[in-house]
Amino acid sequence: MARGTTFDGRLAEVATRVAVGRARRRRREASVLLVTALVALVAATASLLLGAAGLTPGDVLAALVGQGSPKAEFVIVRLRLPRVLAAVIAGSALGLGGALFQTTLRNPLASPDILGVTGGASLAAVGSMLLLGLEGPAVSLAAFAGALGVAALMWGLAWRGGLTGIRFVLVGIGLASIVGGLLGWLITRADVREASEALVWMVGGIASIAWPELATAGGAVAVLLVLTALFSPRMPLLALSDDSARSLGVGTTGARAVAITLGVALVAAATALAGPIAFVALVAAPIARALVGHGQAALAASAVIGSTIVLVADLVAQHAFVGTAVPVGIVTGLIGAPYLLWLIARGNRKGSDG
Numbered sequence: 001m002a003r004g005t006t007f008d009g010r011l012a013e014v015a016t017r018v019a020v021g022r023a024r025r026r027r028r029e030a031s032v033l034l035v036t037a038l039v040a041l042v043a044a045t046a047s048l049l050l051g052a053a054g055l056t057p058g059d060v061l062a063a064l065v066g067q068g069s070p071k072a073e074f075v076i077v078r079l080r081l082p083r084v085l086a087a088v089i090a091g092s093a094l095g096l097g098g099a100l101f102q103t104t105l106r107n108p109l110a111s112p113d114i115l116g117v118t119g120g121a122s123l124a125a126v127g128s129m130l131l132l133g134l135e136g137p138a139v140s141l142a143a144f145a146g147a148l149g150v151a152a153l154m155w156g157l158a159w160r161g162g163l164t165g166i167r168f169v170l171v172g173i174g175l176a177s178i179v180g181g182l183l184g185w186l187i188t189r190a191d192v193r194e195a196s197e198a199l200v201w202m203v204g205g206i207a208s209i210a211w212p213e214l215a216t217a218g219g220a221v222a223v224l225l226v227l228t229a230l231f232s233p234r235m236p237l238l239a240l241s242d243d244s245a246r247s248l249g250v251g252t253t254g255a256r257a258v259a260i261t262l263g264v265a266l267v268a269a270a271t272a273l274a275g276p277i278a279f280v281a282l283v284a285a286p287i288a289r290a291l292v293g294h295g296q297a298a299l300a301a302s303a304v305i306g307s308t309i310v311l312v313a314d315l316v317a318q319h320a321f322v323g324t325a326v327p328v329g330i331v332t333g334l335i336g337a338p339y340l341l342w343l344i345a346r347g348n349r350k351g352s353d354g
Contacts, residue, residue, distance in 0.1 A: 095306020098281030115172025120150025204329025279336020
């Protein structure tokens, strides 16, 4: 009896420790989400307030509730608010898509922009403009189809009776190089006006997005967020090795296909809306995992941090450069490129150290 009582006591103690650890992790994740959301709110508010129009906080608030002057409503409702919402939608989709890719493939370099997914969207969009003369929503639809097409090609080339992360990454990098070459060829054969119009599809920008585009992209991203939330209980298992996941009863091939499909669709929707905003998908998930701290996918935090990165970067793009505003993708590229170099150098050091 005493031995059984001792065992039951230890089991209860372990269960208590697990419960306390889970509660601590949930509190930490909630704190990260709250703080990051507050930063995003501050950046969004600054984006609505700052600018050459000289609007006061009262003017902005009146315009948001439909009681402002014609000038204020034009500036806020037609220009600034769509830009803020586009940053939130595109940033959350890119951050979450990057988290799905990196967790599923177990590789911090497995980012959709590095693997050619966003490049495929850009190639399809620029090609539809320069070769077919399309414009407006048709270009966004072509971008969405281009991202899906490159992802399907990547999957087919990387499949060898199964899917391994390193093969998928190498195939993606190769396809990204091909896509970049084709994009360069399209731009060199275009005239100056066409090339300038195609620029947003090469660097990413949210300066002139209309409400119908926002509604379409927002609806698509909202559906994908719900689907990802339903799928998320399987994500911690996909971070394990294939053998470990199978031993826990998870069909890794099917689950990995679902995760990558959701990631591609999220990135395609974001790119169709705002172009290939560089490096957000690469950096949002590692930041989220570091802040949350329990080594899991941190999907919700990745989405919120992705939105915050794009909001802050767009604020910098609008006001930090003297005399002109630049596309937000240029600012995120300036932020993300050093991180990528550091990540590669860190990986090389680990490899040399064994």
